[in-house]
Amino acid sequence: MYTQAMSVGPQDEARRLQTAEEQARNAAFEQRIDDGDFIEAKDWMPDHYRKTLVRQISQHAHSEIVGMLPEGNWITRAPTLKRKAILLAKVQDEGGHGLYLYSAAETLGTSRDQMLDALHTGKAKYSSIFNYPTLTWADIGVIGWLVDGAAIMNQVPLCRCSYGPYARAMIRICREESFHQRQGYESLLTMMRDGTDAQKAMVQDAVNRWWWPSLMMFGPADKDSPNSEQSMRWGIKRLSNDELRQKFVDATVPQAEILGVTLPDPQLAWNAERDHYDFGPIDWSEFWRVVGGDGPCNRERLSARVKAWEDGAWVRDAALAHAQKRATQAAAA
Numbered sequence: 001m002y003t004q005a006m007s008v009g010p011q012d013e014a015r016r017l018q019t020a021e022e023q024a025r026n027a028a029f030e031q032r033i034d035d036g037d038f039i040e041a042k043d044w045m046p047d048h049y050r051k052t053l054v055r056q057i058s059q060h061a062h063s064e065i066v067g068m069l070p071e072g073n074w075i076t077r078a079p080t081l082k083r084k085a086i087l088l089a090k091v092q093d094e095g096g097h098g099l100y101l102y103s104a105a106e107t108l109g110t111s112r113d114q115m116l117d118a119l120h121t122g123k124a125k126y127s128s129i130f131n132y133p134t135l136t137w138a139d140i141g142v143i144g145w146l147v148d149g150a151a152i153m154n155q156v157p158l159c160r161c162s163y164g165p166y167a168r169a170m171i172r173i174c175r176e177e178s179f180h181q182r183q184g185y186e187s188l189l190t191m192m193r194d195g196t197d198a199q200k201a202m203v204q205d206a207v208n209r210w211w212w213p214s215l216m217m218f219g220p221a222d223k224d225s226p227n228s229e230q231s232m233r234w235g236i237k238r239l240s241n242d243e244l245r246q247k248f249v250d251a252t253v254p255q256a257e258i259l260g261v262t263l264p265d266p267q268l269a270w271n272a273e274r275d276h277y278d279f280g281p282i283d284w285s286e287f288w289r290v291v292g293g294d295g296p297c298n299r300e301r302l303s304a305r306v307k308a309w310e311d312g313a314w315v316r317d318a319a320l321a322h323a324q325k326r327a328t329q330a331a332a333a
Helices: 020-035 047-066 068-072 079-107 112-119 136-162 164-194 197-216 230-235 241-259 284-294 298-311 315-333
Strands: 269-270 274-276
Touching: 020 269, 047 068, 047 079, 047 112, 047 230, 047 269, 047 298, 068 079, 068 136, 079 112, 079 164, 112 298, 136 164, 136 197, 136 241, 164 241, 197 241, 197 284, 241 274, 284 298, 298 315
Parallel strands: none
Antiparallel strands: 269 274
């Protein structure tokens, strides 16, 4: 679902002296960025541009497959067959999104095994939002409304990312995410309009728990995100973290009013001078604590992914053996 702006390390190659040929290549690359061209897999690109993309796309892919876990937790406990079918389809979509994104990252010269090893050993990050538990059925609706809503706000600009394979993958992903957001909102609307008082209270409780982590999905404040400026200069990002966060708040407040839920921020208010909603301060200490591995479900999520990888080893081995057998037969024919 979910790319989350994080630090991608120093631009080492920009700090050393460049040859005339390297300067010419960089100038040509920057001109293509300025012209709005897509950069393709076989095109020359600066090392830092490539590394930034690998980290962002692989983190996005990791977020998709880790994001299957909190929702998969409710497949067997969905309240109706209709809701079960919807949730099954959604979790399947997320797995597909991960595959698209791993494939896009592989075009940059890194293997899927390398990316997964980085995830399983804790070297690679995924969106902090997936380290929170889904305690009730209402959480599934709120994830669709708030988490997928934040994801769409983040991801639609990526359809214009300067790296072509990533931009094209995002077009289909965003179409499917829009259905996920609408499904989550419809589920909550049903509970708030037709549900019992206990069900309505369940929805409000879920909103209270997921609101602030959803705002954190856009990454740290611009002043604390030193690499965002370069990503925007290269057209990898189109809007800053704070701009995206503001757009999300502005779009979500009216939806909350229709639902009849209260967003847990006493400072939330329309500012006519800014033509935007003002909102309260985010607890960035919690964000960095969760990103650093100390969230409610960090260990659980990572261990689940490692177990799935290990349990599936026999399938990968069988597929490789079958492919080798077919190749041997073809060579002998």
